[in-house]
Amino acid sequence: xxxxxxxxxxxxxxxxxxxxxxxxxxxxxxxxxxxxxxxxxxxxxxxxxxxxxxxxxxxxxxxxxxxxxxxxxxxxxxxxxxxxxxxxxxxxxxxxxxxxxxxxxxxxxxxxxxxxxxxxxxxxxxxxxxxxxxxxxxxxxxxxxxxxxxxxxxxxxxxxxxxxxxxxxxxxxxxxxxxxxxxxxxxxxxxxx
Amino acid sequence: xxxxxxxxxxxxxxxxxxxxxxxxxxxxxxxxxxxxxxxxxxxxxxxxxxxxxxxxxxxxxxxxxxxxxxxxxxxxxxxxxxxxxxxxxxxxxxxxxxxxxxxxxxxx
Ligand SMILES: [Zn+2]
Ligand SMILES: [Zn+2]
Numbered sequence: 504x505x506x507x508x509x510x511x512x513x514x515x516x517x518x519x520x521x522x523x524x525x526x527x528x529x530x531x532x533x534x535x536x537x538x539x540x541x542x543x544x545x546x547x548x549x550x551x552x553x554x555x556x557x558x559x560x561x562x563x564x565x566x567x568x569x570x571x572x573x574x575x576x577x578x579x580x581x582x583x584x585x586x587x588x589x590x591x592x593x594x595x596x597x598x599x600x601x602x603x604x605x606x607x608x609x610x611x612x613x614x615x616x617x618x619x620x621x622x623x624x625x626x627x628x629x630x631x632x633x634x635x636x637x638x639x640x641x642x643x644x645x646x647x648x649x650x651x652x653x654x655x656x657x658x659x660x661x662x663x664x665x666x667x668x669x670x671x672x673x674x675x676x677x678x679x680x681x682x683x684x685x686x687x688x689x690x691x692x693x694x695x696x
Numbered sequence: 697x698x699x700x701x702x703x704x705x706x707x708x709x710x711x712x713x714x715x716x717x718x719x720x721x722x723x724x725x726x727x728x729x730x731x732x733x734x735x736x737x738x739x740x741x742x743x744x745x746x747x748x749x750x751x752x753x754x755x756x757x758x759x760x761x762x763x764x765x766x767x768x769x770x771x772x773x774x775x776x777x778x779x780x781x782x783x784x785x786x787x788x789x790x791x792x793x794x795x796x797x798x799x800x801x802x803x804x
Contacts (some may be wrong), residue, residue, distance in 0.1 A: 604772075617782050680768055
């Protein structure tokens with residue numbers, strides 16, 4: 504991962520359509536350039552004006568800063584207004600996003616797994632093939648009983664958690680993601696999720 | 697389909713390594729041919745960026761799934777965007793051979 508690669512934005516639910524088409528007598532025969540909505544713009548609009556979240560909560564849900572969120576939101580409003588006023592098609596696509604896939608749990612082999620192909624339903628455990636699966640409560644890190652707060656190192660900058668290695672001080676570990684020095688989870692100064 | 701498993705050693709009797717970025721070996725198992733490849737992890741003792749470096753190494757092998765004991769939140773973001781499935785197994789003392797048996801059964 505190159506350092507100048509922008510962090511992908513988190514999208515909770517992919518849009519159900521690829522776009523929208525206007526209709527009306529004045530539009531016949533002269534198709535104008537469509538307006539392109541990025542996934543992240545669609546998501547910003549959905550969170551704010553459909554789920555009625557405020558900007559603060561919506562920016563947290565997308566994993567972006569508040570100013571970044573405001574910029575994305577302003578952009579989507581402007582694009583939609585333009586499509587309405589100028590009678591243009593809207594195409595939803597692209598952007599640097601990932602779909603947060605969520606975790607499942609298998610009660611047969613007790614593994615956790617995600618479903619990165621969100622369009623396909625999960626029917627069986629990918630490890631043991633059992634059908635005894637369901638949505639996991641929370642993330643696997645917190646759902647696993649041995650990993651209580653004393654057993655985790657946490658990155659104070661980005662919140663990444665690693666299982667503590669016995670005999671190895673947390674402060675000697677650096678975060679594999681952002682290179683900040685790790686801390687023992689639950690000590691002052693570290694961000695609790 | 698190719699599946700990566702983090703391993704403490706280079707044989708099927710080795711145990712699942714619970715660390716993703718700093719595991720001793722990566723096993724790449726091909727469910728179609730049944731071939732297993734043990735790759736020593738060059739980032740095992742890396743001071744930093746073991747996670748992203750390991751992601752890069754493992755995804756270059758075109759794996760569809762990764763079995764390990766834990767993944768960081770950022771690693772999950774990256775792998776989500778690459779549509780690679782993560783399987784987190786926290787059972788102590790499970791061998792690579794046993795995991796491959798399970799995978800064979802599940803992907804029959
Ligand atoms: Zn299972
Ligand atoms: Zn970090």
